[in-house]
Amino acid sequence: MKRLAGKSLLWIMLAVPGLWMLWSLSQNDVLAMDLLHPSGETSIRLMIVAMLPGPLSEFFGLNRFFRIWLAIRRNLGVAAFGYALLHLLFYILDMNSIAAMVDELGLPGIWTGWLAFALMIPPAAISFNYAMRKLGRNWKMVQRLVYPALIIGLGHWILLDWAWQPALIHLAPLALAWVLRSVGRSRRQRTQRSMA
Numbered sequence: 001m002k003r004l005a006g007k008s009l010l011w012i013m014l015a016v017p018g019l020w021m022l023w024s025l026s027q028n029d030v031l032a033m034d035l036l037h038p039s040g041e042t043s044i045r046l047m048i049v050a051m052l053p054g055p056l057s058e059f060f061g062l063n064r065f066f067r068i069w070l071a072i073r074r075n076l077g078v079a080a081f082g083y084a085l086l087h088l089l090f091y092i093l094d095m096n097s098i099a100a101m102v103d104e105l106g107l108p109g110i111w112t113g114w115l116a117f118a119l120m121i122p123p124a125a126i127s128f129n130y131a132m133r134k135l136g137r138n139w140k141m142v143q144r145l146v147y148p149a150l151i152i153g154l155g156h157w158i159l160l161d162w163a164w165q166p167a168l169i170h171l172a173p174l175a176l177a178w179v180l181r182s183v184g185r186s187r188r189q190r191t192q193r194s195m196a
């Protein structure tokens with residue numbers, strides 16, 4: 001019961017920014033193009049927050065905080081996909097023509113977005129418990145598509161923004177967590193070798 005209440009609260013928190021975007025659009029307070037930045041940025045942020053607890057808990061060790069974070073990371077990943085879908089919806093509304101969308105498909109700033117989105121589909125599609133049980137070890141392999149999705153998503157951001165700083169600042173915490181994890185792994189290997 002407590003768990004269900006916690007998960008419901010989490011989903012409400014995750015949904016509020018998206019619902020706010022849709023509400024503002026429906027009230028004509030903003031244009032669809034104004035929502036491209038916040039929806040894309042929220043998607044990337046959620047992806048990063050979903051990817052952080054793995055390497056951090058490996059380096060610092062499992063504690064209550066990391067256990068909770070790990071337990072909700074699938075929800076964070078699904079929400080990241082939800083915001084990518086919303087981002088696509090705003091793009092479609094902004095373009096308002098399939099021909100115009102096809103026309104700009106060749107632009108690096110655009111096809112990188114589509115590619116990042118396509119890479120997010122398989123992990124999101126198998127994010128439920130049944131698929132996890134059925135796929136076993138393959139499940140993790142499919143989930144690894146989020147790594148190229150994130151990197152290409154950040155590339156998409158750099159290409160559209162004409163500035164690398166915002167995208168790289170977002171990548172920094174994750175890059176640091178990856179460095180810590182590999183430092184931890186090589187330290188453990190050295191200790192094991194010296195004990196052998």
Ligand code: HEM
Nearest residue numbers: 036037040041043084088091113114116117153157160161
């Ligand atoms: C589905 C295909 C996608 C298309 C067609 C697309 C297209 C666009 C467009 C047109 C913009 C606005 C650029 C501007 O401000 O003028 C944008 C911004 C952005 N997109 Fe995407 N996108 C796609 C997928 C994604 C995905 C999957 C992510 C995240 C993983 C993402 C992250 C971002 C971010 C962070 C921005 C903000 C860049 C800025 O500062 O303007 N996009 N996208």
